[in-house]
Amino acid sequence: MKKMVVIWLLLFYHIAFAQQRPVSFYEIDERVKSIDPAAPSELAYTLTKDYSTQKEKLRSIFSWITEHISYRVKGHNRNMQTNNHNKNILSADTINWGYANDVVAATVLQNKSAFCDGYARLFKTLCDYAGLRCAIISGYGNGDYSRQYKFRCNHTWNAVYIDSAWHLLDVTWASGYTNYSGDEFTKRLNEDYFMAAPENFIRDHFPDDLRWTLMENPPLPGEFNKAPYRSRSFTKYKITSYPAFNGIIEAAVGDTIQIDIESADTKADGKVSADTAISFDSSLQKLDAAVAFLEPATTGDNKQKFHYTFFVENNSIEWLHIVYNHDVILRYRLKIKKQKANLLTIITKESPAVCSYP
Secondary structure, eight states, X not given: OHHXXXXXXHHHHHHHHHHHOOXXXXXXXXXXXXXXXXXHHHHHHHHHTTOOSHHHHHHHHHHHHHHHOEEOOTTHHHHOOOOHHHHHHHHHHHHHOOOHHHHHHHHHHHHTEEOHHHHHHHHHHHHHHTTOEEEEEEEEETTOGGGXXXXXXXXXXXXXXXXXXXXXXXXXXHHEEEOTTSXXXXXXXXXXXXXXXXXXXXXXXXXXXXXXXXXXXXXXXXXXXXXXXXXXXXXXXXXXXXXXXXXXXXXXTTOEEEEEEEEOOSSOOOOOOTTTTTOSOTTSOOOSSEEEEEOOEEETTEEEEEEEEEEOOSSOEEEEEEEETTEEEEEEEEEEESSOOSOEEOOOEEOOOOOOOO
């Protein structure tokens, strides 16, 4: 009898240990290769049903996308063909769902290709269905040689909340790379963009919202020496002119900073929302750097010209966010000088307002 009890106990512990055994990334990466595209909810279930930890589920989704989705290169639309099975992925989802991410995800699964925005939305959609908390991050990715010195929004990636912390991922860049002319995509998994350390990720990813750096004091990209950072909203509101100055404004306590912009958007009012600065996920680590959101005033009778003024009272403000129609369009770093001046005026110069996206 005692022998039978011992055998059952050994069997029980063996089964329990087997169920809790960590699954290697290699096993996950090999398994996803044989999983075909399906409706996002079905695909998310298939990818994660055999795993117990959040990290394993995350890896399965990440690995499947990098394995099965290709970056859309030049001329891709002319050669793209869709089979009947994949058409059903789109039609079923668009009938039942009205959310943009679901529709984009279904389209990506249908075409098996995407730009960075499609990659990020597919990743978020699959994470949502798998019960993983995920965010889409827009910002500047310094990986396109043709845009290297145009410091503006040109890329989208993700952050995911697992094991009580946020982590950064770029499933697009992890999937492979394009040649210089942008007409050929080479699929190659790059582990550098899976749960990357924030201090490494910031080297080529600069988010619209600095809190998504996940750093208390994020460093400035080199492009700040050439121009201020222009967010995605910069293009949305048709900004036609702004100060053609570098992204770092040097001023002393007592200075007045003046910034003028002009927009071709006749519908926007330029006003700042009362909750612009506080509407954000409270689970994110807060930055020590203080931010000032500058509210505009129209210039005379011209409803498309806006004037911003900031008086430097002390050295507590490190960032100036220029707000237009409730959105941040430009971001400057404020560097306080020791000597005091009377007036610092940034003269508005004509600058082309063309944001390449994606």
